[in-house]
Each structure stands twice: as C-alpha cells, then as structure tokens.
Amino acid sequence: MFDVAEDRKKMEAVIERFKGEMKKVRTGRAHPDMLSGVKVEVYGQFMPLNQVANITAADATLLVITPFDPTNIQAIAAAIRTDQSLGLNPADDGRIIRVPIPALTEERRKEIVKNVSAKVEEAKVALRNVREDARKAVKIATEMGEDVKKRAEKEIDDLTKEFNDKVEAEFKGKSEEIMKL
Known part of the structure; x- marks a missing residue:
C-alpha cells in the first residue's frame, strides 16, 4: 500500500510557509x-x-x-x-x-490583493510539485499492482485538492481583511 504521510507533511510545510507570507501582508x-x-x-x-x-x-x-x-x-x-x-x-x-501606518486607499488595497494572489499561485505551484513527485514515485514503484497505483494516485489528488482548498480559504479570509475598511 502507498503511504501519503510524507506527502502530507510536505504539503503542510507549503501551507505553513504560505501562512507566514500572509502574516507579512499589510492589512491596514x-x-x-x-x-x-x-x-x-x-x-x-x-x-x-x-x-x-x-x-x-x-x-x-x-x-x-x-x-x-x-x-x-x-x-x-x-x-x-x-x-x-x-x-x-x-x-x-x-x-x-x-x-x-497610513490608511490604505481603495487602489492600494486592490494592489495588495493582486500581490497576495501571486503568492497564492506560488503556493499552488508548490503543492502541484509535491503532487507530481508523489505521482512519479507511484509510477516507478514496481511492487504495486495497477489497481493499487490508481488508488494511490486518487489519494494523492484528493490530498492536493484538500490543501488547495486550504490555500483558497486562507486567501479568501486575507482578501476580505484587506478590503475591509
């Protein structure tokens, strides 16, 4: 059976790094x-x-x-x-x-949200890289049957979706905080 625990740890590290970047963002x-x-x-x-x-x-x-x-x-x-x-x-x-700390203008708030969305994309790329590495490990594993490989790939995809959703939730919360007057 394929274990995704190591991939989960890598994805959690991506999320922690992303949250650290979000703390640096100015919200007013x-x-x-x-x-x-x-x-x-x-x-x-x-x-x-x-x-x-x-x-x-x-x-x-x-x-x-x-x-x-x-x-x-x-x-x-x-x-x-x-x-x-x-x-x-x-x-x-x-x-x-x-x-x-000066008050943020509407234009500046939109610019900050745009910069944050670039950080969101960086986090998603990092998650996709972890997913691709995990998929490569599944493909080269010779001791697994085809049905086990398919199940492992689905598990990896589900894990990636879970962490992408976490990034999106963090972004949504931060965007609302930035745009709030």
Whole structure:
C-alpha cells in the first residue's frame, strides 16, 4: 500500500510557509510581522530587523521599534524607508523609532490583493510539485499492482485538492481583511 504521510507533511510545510507570507501582508492595521522581511545593515552585514530591535504595535496605526543598540537607529530607519513595497516613513527621536501606518486607499488595497494572489499561485505551484513527485514515485514503484497505483494516485489528488482548498480559504479570509475598511 502507498503511504501519503510524507506527502502530507510536505504539503503542510507549503501551507505553513504560505501562512507566514500572509502574516507579512499589510492589512491596514499595525502588526510587527509587517516588518519581518526588512533587512538592516549593521556591523558590516545584513540582519533581519527582529534580530537588531524589538518591534511592538502601540496601537492599530503605530509600530514602535526599540533598537537593542541605539547606534543602529539610522540604519533601521533607512532600511524601512528603502523597502518601497511597505510604503512606510519612520521617524526616530534618538531612542526609539515610530512607524505610523497610513490608511490604505481603495487602489492600494486592490494592489495588495493582486500581490497576495501571486503568492497564492506560488503556493499552488508548490503543492502541484509535491503532487507530481508523489505521482512519479507511484509510477516507478514496481511492487504495486495497477489497481493499487490508481488508488494511490486518487489519494494523492484528493490530498492536493484538500490543501488547495486550504490555500483558497486562507486567501479568501486575507482578501476580505484587506478590503475591509
């Protein structure tokens, strides 16, 4: 009998990676994960922002960044300003950095949903790749009979559909969150 447990684990990893990407998407409310993709040049190398500073959401429209080393304030502010996909303009007072989160326009919301749909497609492609690898493993398995191979392929297809539905549900929820005023 063919076991799809390993393929399920791979597909769950795709879903987890997709959910992580969805957390980074700006929805109009301040969330520390919005800055998780920002890399800051400190001490001669690029480091993720969360490794050089503490990021908190003071309220729904403001992120507060407290650097572990105050000498890195300018580099952190510059890194946030440089990331054009965020569209944020940080302000520092020498100790902390305040990042106001501007309200999203309707046009910007639609653009964000479009970017999210590209991430949905990436996740679906990754799921299809797992499915194809599993199908190849079934095809080259010589100890299985034809009827067992057909059953295994159906099981793989059902698993792929299940995970595609999870991606679609996550996308639908995120799209509604983004478009909500």
